[in-house]
Amino acid sequence: MRHGIDDLLKLMQVLRDHEQGCPWDLQQDWDSIVPHTLEEAYEVADAIERRAFDELPGELGDLLFQVVYYAQFGAEEQRFDFADIVDTLTAKMLRRHPHVFPEGTLASRRPPGVSAEEVQTQQVNSRWESLKAEERAERAVERPSVLDDVPRTLPALSRAAKLSKRAARVGFDWPDARGVIDKIREELAEVEEALAAGDQSHAQEEVGDLLFAVTNLARTLNADPEQCLRATNAKFERRFRYVERELIAVQRPLTEASLDEMEAHWQAAKAQELQSQELQSQEKQPTHS
Numbered sequence: 327m328r329h330g331i332d333d334l335l336k337l338m339q340v341l342r343d344h345e346q347g348c349p350w351d352l353q354q355d356w357d358s359i360v361p362h363t364l365e366e367a368y369e370v371a372d373a374i375e376r377r378a379f380d381e382l383p384g385e386l387g388d389l390l391f392q393v394v395y396y397a398q399f400g401a402e403e404q405r406f407d408f409a410d411i412v413d414t415l416t417a418k419m420l421r422r423h424p425h426v427f428p429e430g431t432l433a434s435r436r437p438p439g440v441s442a443e444e445v446q447t448q449q450v451n452s453r454w455e456s457l458k459a460e461e462r463a464e465r466a467v468e469r470p471s472v473l474d475d476v477p478r479t480l481p482a483l484s485r486a487a488k489l490s491k492r493a494a495r496v497g498f499d500w501p502d503a504r505g506v507i508d509k510i511r512e513e514l515a516e517v518e519e520a521l522a523a524g525d526q527s528h529a530q531e532e533v534g535d536l537l538f539a540v541t542n543l544a545r546t547l548n549a550d551p552e553q554c555l556r557a558t559n560a561k562f563e564r565r566f567r568y569v570e571r572e573l574i575a576v577q578r579p580l581t582e583a584s585l586d587e588m589e590a591h592w593q594a595a596k597a598q599e600l601q602s603q604e605l606q607s608q609e610k611q612p613t614h615s
Contacts, residue, residue, distance in 0.1 A: 334391070335408055338398045356399055360479060363392040375556065422458070455495070472496055483551040486541040494545075506543045513539045561599075568595035 341351040366389040373381045397408035420427050427434045472495065476488045493499065500506050513536040520529035544551040569591040573583050580588075 331408075334394055335397070338391075338394045342398055342402070354395070356396070359392065359395050359399075363389075364479065366392055371556075375560075418461070481552060483537075483541055483555060486538050487545050487551050490538075490542050490545055500542070500546070503543060503546045506539065506546050510536065510539045510543060564599070565592055565595040568592075568598075 340346060341348045344352065366385070370382070370385045370389050373379075373385045393411065394408065397406070397411055400406040400410070401408075416432075420430050420432065424430070426436065428436060472492050473489055476485060476492065478485070480488065490499075500509070513532060517529055517532040517536055520526075520532050541551045544554055569588050570580060572591045572594070573580055573587070578587070
């Protein structure tokens with residue numbers, strides 16, 4: 327017998343029961359669960375990037391469990407419950423997809439013969455942004471800034487991208503990627519000036535400005551800065567592990583190896599990766615008889 331969502335909701339109710347529940351779960355509150363929610367979201371992203379699809383149901387379940395937690399807190403305080411979450415989400419998605427549900431109901435559909443490919447992507451994106459702006463306007467009585475509702479708990483790179491994207495929507499942006507690159511050069515020069523002056527505190531501030539500018543470049547290129555950095559982290563880890571393996575093979579302790587030795591192995595790892603990428607690219611190219 328497979329468990330369903332009702333079983334999961336009941337399980338949470340029992341865990342939070344003051345007589346029969348779990349002591350740890352009873353100690354949790356809105357704030358204490360947030361770090362777990364962020365961690366679970368990262369673990370889902372990690373499993374997807376590693377293509378560890380056998381792990382994904384478990385990781386997605388852990389993330390869903392966080393939603394159930396918040397639903398239980400809401401129900402206990404008579405604020406909302408899981409059904410309210412589902413209803414709010416479904417209604418919002420129906421509003422944001424008029425090209426799929428023209429009458430705003432689950433039962434409504436596009437006219438026969440009109441495919442999804444025939445719907446203009448630009449119009450869909452424009453409508454999506456317009457609907458989101460309307461939703462924000464409804465909440466703007468006490469929060470008039472276009473930067474409102476960008477979560478402060480987001481990773482710094484992701485939040486920087488979202489803040490700059492919001493500003494760009496109202497015209498506060500560079501005309502193209504070249505302008506962002508010029509800004510990066512400007513910020514790097516200011517880092518160098520601060521270092522030359524021996525002002526460590528100012529240099530740290532300027533590094534933040536530099537990171538923000540680089541984040542804007544990623545946004546301008548339609549890239550997620552978090553994904554870009556995760557990919558680089560993975561690349562660095564692969565190459566450094568190669569360096570370690572090569573040194574172990576010659577019984578050379580890492581702490582005793584010179585920088586030149588490590589750099590030589592690093593470049594070897596880089597060359598192997600590039601060769602592998604070239605071979606994969608050639609295999610994907612169509613052959614002609």
